[in-house]
Amino acid sequence: MDLIPKPDQVVSAASNVAHMLAYGGLADLRTMPRTLIDDGNLREVYHYRPAAHAVETGDPVLLVTPLAAPALCFDLRRGCSLVEHLVSGGRPTYLVEYGQVSFKDRSLGMEHWIDEVVPAAIREVSAHAGGRPVHVVGWSVGGIFALLAAADQPDLPIASVSLVGSPFDTSKVPIIAPVRPLLNLGGADRGMITRAYQAMGGAPQPLVRWAFQLSSFQKLVTKPIALATHLDDRDFLAQIEAVDRFTSKMTAYPGRTFGQLYHRLIKGNGLVDGTFELNGRTISLSAITAPVLVFGGANDGIAPIAAVRAVLPLLTGSRETRFEVVPGGHLGMLTGRAAGGTTWKVLDEWVAEWSTPPIEVKPPKRARKKPAPKKAPTNKVAAKKAAAKKAPVKKKAATSPDQPESAIGVNPRRRYGSQGSRSLTR
Template structure:
């Protein structure tokens, strides 16, 4: 809205304010309808119901959520929902989520997600989709889970992997750099106060929520002014409302998982060399054979491009590796307003490129990019 608003801007702003007051907001936060198809320990797999008058075709897509963040990351609001986009295009769309994390889960590490949760979800989706291979799409830590599962179990029916803002190397992460010296105060054995604390507790919900909001720090600081000058922009106001709705529902990390993330990703950056020790065995990223699409957010301060890009040379066994920089921060790159014409279009092209040709049925599909 201009500093001296035009009459139509004043009318639009008044209409937006009135609509928000009467209806409790501007964003359409209705979740896309879905059906539970499989469940187990720390695993609920959902199939999103096909859109009206749309026939599902092609290989399925499985959306893998990170810990702490709700599955709203993929279904933020109508008009800015990757789920809505995929379902509307006739793509069989699935999601795995993990249930509520509490203090009783503090002894859980990341092993269950890599060993069981993600692999079981991939198999369940493939079976539900008639045996077709699965395009696995993971955001943030969900991308790391998917990557490690694919490397550890190469027999999984995975057609392709897509990693969005997946932190491989934390050495240059801005929010970690200022506190990195503090992480070593406990000596080589890591017996700092932070180390002892996570062994007893889960990462608190307010702490996790604060970390998620850091990716929108500039927006949060400028919100009063931004809202005042854009009261006539309903889509912008709806997006701010939806992001606030998302961050308010962030949960917590199990204590041992937080400890593993602290020691291996933050303190040691242990995945940066391509090998990861888990439960007494080494998982090598070079074992990933599926094609991999990697996204970095141009404005991501949680997992900036410097933390994402190092995975590329480590995927030596992959049939193809593609890297794309797209607009937005950590959440915005996935489901921001610009994602409709950037991230989602690239993802559509990628899934289509590596999908099984309908005439040949399930099997290793895809073709090399030109």
Template sequence: MDLVPRPDQLVAAAGNVAQLLMYGGLADLRPMPRTLIDEGTLREVYHYRPAVNVRSQGDPVLLVTPLAAPAICFDLRRGCSVVQHFVEAGRPTYLVEYGNVSFRDRNLGLEHWVEEVVPTAVREVSAHAGGRPVHVVGWSLGGIFAMLAAADGPDLPIASLSVVGSPVDVTKVPLVAPLRPLLDLTAGRGLITRTYRAVGGAPTPLVRWAFQLSSFQKLVTKPVAIATHLDDREFLAQIEAVDRFTAQMTAYPGRSFGQLYHRFAKGNALATGELQVGDHDVSLADVTAPVLVFGGSTDGIAPVAAVKAVVPLLRGAREVRFEIVPGGHLGMLTGRAARGTTWRVLDEWIDRWSQPTVTSGTAVGKKAPAKKAPAKKAAGKKTASKKTASKKTASKKAPAKKAPAKKAAPPTAAPASEETIGSNPTRRYGSGSSRALSR
């Protein structure tokens, strides 16, 4: 609102406050309808039902959630939902989530997700979609899981990878970098290690606090921001949806948290391109699928530099593209600006690497010229069989000769050129940092 609110702003603000008091919120938090198609230990694979009057076709998309974050990161609220965007565009959409982590899961390590959860989800989605290859989209740690699974399983039916806000070089994360020298002083026997071993992981309150700390400034200024945006319904709805997301965060399993702490935070192992998973090393250079990497311009958890560090490590990928989009760690995925930036780039990327889909309309279009041609030839025979040829019949034959020329014109028209990601002049947020590493 303006410093001195206008009458229309006062009316909008009064309406929003009234709805908040009467109904408890402004955001449409209805989840997109879905069906469980596979499950296992900390693995639930869902298929989102096609939208009404929208035909679902083409290669499927699998959304991979990170540990400790609720799956609503992809379905935050109506209007700011990646799931809703894909479903309404007619894409077969799937999601893998992990359920509630408890103390009994404390012995599960990262290999459980890299070797079992994500690969099984990819195969199940491909089978459910009729054997088509899968476009995998992972956010935060989910993106790292997706890359490691693709590197460890070259036979997986993966059409492309999209990695959103996944930090690879933690020395470039301002929240972690200053603490790394202190972590090494304890030689693995410090307070953090003893605590997560005792409680079986990272408890939910700690996970929630760490996420909020990444945007501490926004947390402090939140009351002022709400007061100055009381007339902005979309702004208030987004804050409400993000608060629900933060409240639903879960715990990390003890062994997985220990590996993340020692190998990522202290050792920065992934920055070398290799990570020990289970009893063997997995190299990001073994990823062969094309990879799209997103960095958020204001991301405090995964800054642009920390994310971009993965680009030279994906040496075996068919193609690698890097895009900078507006937003913080969650906002770049499902913020209000993501509709015209991140989602648009995702659509372009998935379309580029999708198998062609033969539709009934295309088949009819090819048969149509064949049906018309014989019809006009038959007319010509009838005219030729008449013994009383006149000038009128001659004039009727002339157009028949021109008709094939008109029909031949459409096939010779040049097809629309494919738009290159990173050079779209209509995109709201330019991405001059885009680069392609074609092999």
């Protein structure tokens, strides 16, 4: 809104304020309908129901949520929902989430998600989609879990892996640098932070919510000013409302998992060399053969571009790696107002490039009734006409088997330019 608002801006602002007061908000917060297809200990796998009059085609996409974040990260609001985008495009879309974490789950470690939850979800989705390979898309820590599972179990039916804002070099995260000297206060192994999360059984919900808000401290401080200056922008207000709902639904971290993330990833930077020790074995990212797409957010304070890009040299066994810089912060790059023309567009191209050709299901043939025998012609003229009718019709030459089909994924060497993404790094 201008410093001196125009008459139409005043009218729009008044309308938006009246709508918020009367109905409690502006955003369409309806979640996409879904069906539970598998569950287990802190594992729920959902299939999003196809859009009306739409037919699902192609390989399925599995969305992997990070710990402590609700599934709303992929389904923020109508118009800014990756789930809605995929479902509307006819793509079989699935999601794995973990439910509410309680004190009784404090003994669960990262191996629960890497060994059990993510692999079980991938196999279930593949089976539910008719045995097709799965395109796995993970946001933040969800991407780290997905990549470690793919490296540890190479037999998983994975078509590709996409990482959105997943940091692999925590030394490149600026918000950690100022507090790093404080991490060892009270001793390297039994510092104050360690004693605190062990006593609480993990990281409780209020602390997780506060940490996420702190990562966008500047936006948090300037939020009242931003709201006041955008009262005439209905879509802007709706997005703020949806993000507030997302933040309010943060969940807790299990104690042992939080300890591993804290000691091994934040303090020890344990993924920077491409290996990870888990349950007495070494998981190496070089074992991944599936193609990997990596997204970095231009304004991401939790997982800056340098911290995310650090994974690329570690994927030496991957058939192809690709890095894209997209606008937005940690959440905005995934489901912000500009994501539809940036992140989602690149993701669509990537999934199409690495998808198998669609399986054609032919309808069963119906038995044809035999025509009644015709009477013999009574004269020579009639006989000639009958013979002409019986003459075989020449068929068109069959298409050469060498002729390429116009199916998705037949040219795995195809590349897509992303000039808009590259310009953000300049």
